[in-house]
Amino acid sequence: MYNLSPKISASWDLFFHWLASRSGVELEVIAHAAPAPLSELWGRPDMGAVFMCGFPFSRLAADERPLPLAAPVSLADWAKGQPLYASHIVAARESPLKEADLVSARWGWTVRDSQSGYNAPREFFAALAGGQPARETIGSLLNPRGVVDAIRSETIDVGAIDAYAYQLLALHEPEMVAPLRIVATTKPAPFPLLVAAKQQPPEIVEALRGNLLSAHRDREGLALLAALGLARFAEPDIAAYDQLPARARTIDEALGPW
Known part of the structure; x- marks a missing residue:
């Protein structure tokens, strides 16, 4: 999910090699690049430590879910020291759009089973527009890079980018987000x-699980986390994930699908 560039992928590879060494578990780091569906990755019986979006996780019955290990805590202010994230609504840097203008903008979305790229922007739009339909929506753009490319090509006016993905890009690939502005x-x-x-x-x-949760107490682990913009890993609050389907249903009732 967060292999956004070769440089960022290399940082993740270093972290997972460290995790394998510390835990004594042989982990093979595999590439699963877009457009390969993430659902195929999440269905593999050999998953050791794989990122999974909270929304598809929440939609599975308890006995069908993969086993939760840990959730990241970002160093960014929006995380507030908790395993939370959000989505930035972004436009071209030179765009004059303000938040109130977003009701009439052309929106892009990533994939329909994404919290950050689909449900979060729809929830934001529904609250902003008060039941008014979007002027135009375009998808699926697959991932944050697809949103960036669509904005740069003027295919869309605005789109949602996972705030942690944006943080990683700003940290390691600032030229990718330089053409963007957070609205x-x-x-x-x-x-x-x-x-x-x-x-x-x-x-x-x-x-x-144990080595993920204690990574920030290891000197090398802490340095690897910092390179990824993370403070630590925390125990996932499963009850918080369980609330996501109800949030999505509320959006569907107010707005319908994009």
Whole structure:
């Protein structure tokens, strides 16, 4: 989910190699680049530590869910020291759009099972527009890079980018977000969490979970987290994820699909 560029992917690779070494669990870092569906990745029986969006996680029955390991806590102010994230509503840097103008803008979205790229901007728009339909919506743009490209090509006026993805780009690939301007930020939601396959033995799951939760107390682990814009990993609040389907239904009733 957050392999946004070769440079950022390399930072993640270093972190997961550290996790494998500290936990004594052999982890193979695999590429699963867009447009390969994330649902295929989440269905693999050999998942060791894989990011999963909270919305598809929340829609699975308890006995169908992969095993939650940990959720990141960003160093950014919007996280407020908690395993939360949001979406930035972004436009071209030279665009004169203000928040009130977004009702009449052309919106882009990523994929319909995304909290950050679909449900969060719809929830924001529904509150802003008061039941008024969007002028035009365009998708699926797949991921934050697709949103950036669509804005730069003037295919859309605004789109939502996962605030943590934006943070990573600003940290490692500032030229990618340089053409953008944050117009607004959505309500927070529980951060995408790292999960393991249900088939993994309990001792492997506990080793991975324990080392993720204590990574910030390890000198090397803390440095690797900082390179990823993270303060630490925290225990996921499963009850917070369970609230996401109800939020989505409220959006559907107010706005309908994009």
